[in-house]
Amino acid sequence: MNTESAHSNGLHRVVIVGGGFGGLEVVKGLRGAPVAITLIDRRNHHLFQPLLYQVATASLATSEIAWPIRSLVRDRKDVTTLLATVTGVDAGQRRVMLEDGTAVPYDTLVLATGARHAYFGHDEWEPFALGLKTIEDATTIRRRILVAFEQAERETDHAVQTALLTFVIVGAGPTGVELAGTIAELAQHTLPREFRNIDPSTARVVLIEAGPRVLGGFPETLSEYARTALEKLGVEIELGKPVSDCRADSVTYGDRRLPTRTIIWAAGVRASPAAEWLGAPADGAGRLKVSPDLSVPNHPDIFAIGDTVTIAAPDGKPAPGIAPAAKQEGHYVATVLKARLRGKAAPAPFRYRHQGSLAQIGKRRAVIDFGWTKLRGALAWWLWGLVHIYFLIGARARLSVALSWLWIHTFNQRSARLITQGMPAADALPRDRQAPEPS
Amino acid sequence: MNTESAHSNGLHRVVIVGGGFGGLEVVKGLRGAPVAITLIDRRNHHLFQPLLYQVATASLATSEIAWPIRSLVRDRKDVTTLLATVTGVDAGQRRVMLEDGTAVPYDTLVLATGARHAYFGHDEWEPFALGLKTIEDATTIRRRILVAFEQAERETDHAVQTALLTFVIVGAGPTGVELAGTIAELAQHTLPREFRNIDPSTARVVLIEAGPRVLGGFPETLSEYARTALEKLGVEIELGKPVSDCRADSVTYGDRRLPTRTIIWAAGVRASPAAEWLGAPADGAGRLKVSPDLSVPNHPDIFAIGDTVTIAAPDGKPAPGIAPAAKQEGHYVATVLKARLRGKAAPAPFRYRHQGSLAQIGKRRAVIDFGWTKLRGALAWWLWGLVHIYFLIGARARLSVALSWLWIHTFNQRSARLITQGMPAADALPRDRQAPEPS
Numbered sequence: 001m002n003t004e005s006a007h008s009n010g011l012h013r014v015v016i017v018g019g020g021f022g023g024l025e026v027v028k029g030l031r032g033a034p035v036a037i038t039l040i041d042r043r044n045h046h047l048f049q050p051l052l053y054q055v056a057t058a059s060l061a062t063s064e065i066a067w068p069i070r071s072l073v074r075d076r077k078d079v080t081t082l083l084a085t086v087t088g089v090d091a092g093q094r095r096v097m098l099e100d101g102t103a104v105p106y107d108t109l110v111l112a113t114g115a116r117h118a119y120f121g122h123d124e125w126e127p128f129a130l131g132l133k134t135i136e137d138a139t140t141i142r143r144r145i146l147v148a149f150e151q152a153e154r155e156t157d158h159a160v161q162t163a164l165l166t167f168v169i170v171g172a173g174p175t176g177v178e179l180a181g182t183i184a185e186l187a188q189h190t191l192p193r194e195f196r197n198i199d200p201s202t203a204r205v206v207l208i209e210a211g212p213r214v215l216g217g218f219p220e221t222l223s224e225y226a227r228t229a230l231e232k233l234g235v236e237i238e239l240g241k242p243v244s245d246c247r248a249d250s251v252t253y254g255d256r257r258l259p260t261r262t263i264i265w266a267a268g269v270r271a272s273p274a275a276e277w278l279g280a281p282a283d284g285a286g287r288l289k290v291s292p293d294l295s296v297p298n299h300p301d302i303f304a305i306g307d308t309v310t311i312a313a314p315d316g317k318p319a320p321g322i323a324p325a326a327k328q329e330g331h332y333v334a335t336v337l338k339a340r341l342r343g344k345a346a347p348a349p350f351r352y353r354h355q356g357s358l359a360q361i362g363k364r365r366a367v368i369d370f371g372w373t374k375l376r377g378a379l380a381w382w383l384w385g386l387v388h389i390y391f392l393i394g395a396r397a398r399l400s401v402a403l404s405w406l407w408i409h410t411f412n413q414r415s416a417r418l419i420t421q422g423m424p425a426a427d428a429l430p431r432d433r434q435a436p437e438p439s
Numbered sequence: 440m441n442t443e444s445a446h447s448n449g450l451h452r453v454v455i456v457g458g459g460f461g462g463l464e465v466v467k468g469l470r471g472a473p474v475a476i477t478l479i480d481r482r483n484h485h486l487f488q489p490l491l492y493q494v495a496t497a498s499l500a501t502s503e504i505a506w507p508i509r510s511l512v513r514d515r516k517d518v519t520t521l522l523a524t525v526t527g528v529d530a531g532q533r534r535v536m537l538e539d540g541t542a543v544p545y546d547t548l549v550l551a552t553g554a555r556h557a558y559f560g561h562d563e564w565e566p567f568a569l570g571l572k573t574i575e576d577a578t579t580i581r582r583r584i585l586v587a588f589e590q591a592e593r594e595t596d597h598a599v600q601t602a603l604l605t606f607v608i609v610g611a612g613p614t615g616v617e618l619a620g621t622i623a624e625l626a627q628h629t630l631p632r633e634f635r636n637i638d639p640s641t642a643r644v645v646l647i648e649a650g651p652r653v654l655g656g657f658p659e660t661l662s663e664y665a666r667t668a669l670e671k672l673g674v675e676i677e678l679g680k681p682v683s684d685c686r687a688d689s690v691t692y693g694d695r696r697l698p699t700r701t702i703i704w705a706a707g708v709r710a711s712p713a714a715e716w717l718g719a720p721a722d723g724a725g726r727l728k729v730s731p732d733l734s735v736p737n738h739p740d741i742f743a744i745g746d747t748v749t750i751a752a753p754d755g756k757p758a759p760g761i762a763p764a765a766k767q768e769g770h771y772v773a774t775v776l777k778a779r780l781r782g783k784a785a786p787a788p789f790r791y792r793h794q795g796s797l798a799q800i801g802k803r804r805a806v807i808d809f810g811w812t813k814l815r816g817a818l819a820w821w822l823w824g825l826v827h828i829y830f831l832i833g834a835r836a837r838l839s840v841a842l843s844w845l846w847i848h849t850f851n852q853r854s855a856r857l858i859t860q861g862m863p864a865a866d867a868l869p870r871d872r873q874a875p876e877p878s
Contacts, residue, residue: 400842
């Protein structure tokens with residue numbers, strides 16, 4: 001490690017790209033260390049991804065699960081926050097290149113740039129199969145779901161109306177399961193009294209999964225419970241059926257073509273291009289293969305963590321792309337770096353500890369797998385809620401989310417049912433049609 | 440009034456265009472009347488406009504001041520809500536024309552379509568001088584303000600940095616005053632500790648007004664108080680200086696050209712095209728001139744209310760474009776219509792009763808003019824807050840807004856500081872510049 005190039009008060013310069021769970025944990029772990037940190041993100045906010053599906057389904061407001069990064073680190077005078085898009089890494093000269101041509105020098109670089117949704121080589125599906133990774137993704141899905149009900153209310157062609165009221169979720173991991181359950185509740189509990197020409201509770205929610213069961217990463221008993229709970233909510237589950245086509249008006253899976261106007265993609269992700277920046281080895285999903293100390297092979301001064309890397313859990317399977325994994329990795333990198341700065345030996349290789357898997361299925365239904373015990377039902381649901389409120393940042397967000405959930409579960413009223421950013425595609429409806437008579 | 444054409448259960452068909460304060464009040468006033476109501480709005484939500492500036496300044500979340508229209512009227516089985524854009528009125532055949540070619544027949548039509556901001560014939564200023572009428576307007580202003588601070592943090596050219604930290608508000612009516620005060624507080628109380636290269640509290644907030652004083656519609660003593668209070672907050676006030684040019688990098692007023700990257704337009708409005716739809720007489724701002732019973736001359740079955748009309752207050756001045764005026768007009772139209780349906784004589788001509796004018800200036804500062812008494816300072820500020828919370832719709836919104844305000848005023852932390860919908864214009868910064876060293 002070359003510390004000769006460190007200047008700016010002689011401090012070692014750490015550049016962290018990405019203010020997600022991993023990046024923030026590195027900042028936290030470096031508190032008090034003799035470093036000057038630059039935290040770069042192309043968004044001004046840290047996003048609490050585990051609850052993003054609740055924004056997409058009108059349960060939470062955007063600002064309840066997103067906080068300005070520079071506000072989160074305001075008390076850390078050793079941290080400079082930059083709102084900027086990184087376009088590459090000049091590893092030879094130890095510089096991070098920004099979109100505007102600026103170069104940010106580093107002594108140690110941490111890449112925590114996350115992942116986007118991916119379509120298994122079918123990028124042409126993207127306009128029709130909506131992914132869920134950013135705040136804008138969530139408000140787009142929210143708009144599409146709410147507009148579908150609005151258009152169905154005005155539609156007189158029964159087939160089109162049925163397609164509008166068919167919501168398809170591809171992928172039955174935790175996000176897919178949580179989306180399916182929440183959309184079903186929206187249709188059945190929140191909207192019914194508000195429409196005059198359609199019955200929102202007749203909406204179909206179809207969850208399609210290529211694998212043999214829902215929540216494939218969970219124990220089979222919990223998968224089975226989740227499947228039954230979803231079916232009780234009216235969700236139709238199609239297992240073992242890979243999707244072969246997504247279009248504006250339909251989805252094709254197995255040997256079936258289902259007319260729909262809303263497809264949500266919760267099936268696959270692809271890492272951000274960190275591996276391309278470095279020309280370093282990656283797996284099929286673009287995830288960097290890192291050394292046991294989470295540094296990039298042949299680049300001892302570059303670390304990579306979170307969804308942008310692939311590492312093996314102790315059981316040999318890859319560590320999941322979830323917040324706790326990113327946080328553990330971020331904490332570990334801070335430890336390695338502090339040891340290096342003190343000239344001490346490196347700590348033992350990183351070892352992922354799986355603390356548990358959680359998924360909410362609907363009102364008062366959730367599954368939790370702690371490994372040593374499994375929970376399901378109402379108790380799991382309460383615990384799910386408490387855990388998520390606990391991990392929100394700040395008392396303000398905790399109070400606000402608790403209030404929102406209290407309201408939803410008491411009155412079935414969702415407070416964030418806004419259609420914003422663009423009018424509904426009125427031209428999607430056939431022209432020259434008489435509006436239904438008021439009745 | 441021709442009731443022969445009424446069908447759909449023989450009920451008189453009332454079509455209301457616009458779900459703002461006026462339109463909703465008509466719905467409310469018609470409760471129990473033998474009518475079938477169709478409420479058409481191109482947005483799915485009713486917007487609490489008086490607090491929209493707080494979304495623009497990151498104080499409130501969008502969903503705290505906007506509620507789905509169909510949710511507000513869900514218990515009224517006589518009301519059908521349509522999310523649709525009206526393109527015209529076929530007064531001969533009594534039909535409202537929608538964007539998708541649909542026609543909605545009516546027996547009585549109420550136009551409550553509101554107003555947009557207007558640039559006194561300088562529409563070319565629109566891209567640079569941001570208006571504030573919709574949720575998207577508010578999130579755009581919020582993004583522009585927050586991005587200006589972010590860009591200033593990275594800027595090394597002092598002149599550009601100063602322009603980025605100069606915020607100009609054109610128009611010193613209540614909205615302009617409230618925006619200026621809140622932006623000043625954001626810069627001075629919320630942001631300072633979070634930046635490393637700039638001092639946000641040095642940001643300039645310039646309020647430009649063509650007239651001789653701020654809050655021109657208020658008594659002079661309150662105008663004077665507001666001016667002093669704004670100046671204490673550091674707002675620079677330029678009176679008697681009409682704006683003569685708005686550009687991407689500057690505003691020109693009087694004989695002065697001021698470099699700035701953020702201009703907010705709170706100076707003028709123009710009514711929606713309801714007058715054009717009918718080919719009916721309007722004033723210079725496009726506001727319909729209505730009969731004493733608020734019907735459109737020569738169209739006894741068409742009423743117009745709110746910001747889309749101009750009516751004289753008892754003092755001869757035009758009634759202001761505020762929520763209470765729209766609500767009084769909506770209530771009156773419902774009364775006229777109910778009298779007609781019962782074959783009774785029309786009530787006395789509409790008479791606007793001014794209940795008071797309010798404006799918040801900053802933390803613990805507001806002015807209120809009730810006519811019979813004038814209030815200013817901390818008491819006025821508490822009253823201002825209580826009045827606004829009272830008029831919010833629903834206990835949920837009241838609790839949520841109260842919580843947000845409590846937080847802001849206790850901790851100076853604003854919870855809705857999200858930059859969404861599009862990245863900052865990084866290319867607005869010169870290229871090939873070295874980023875500031877972490878310090």
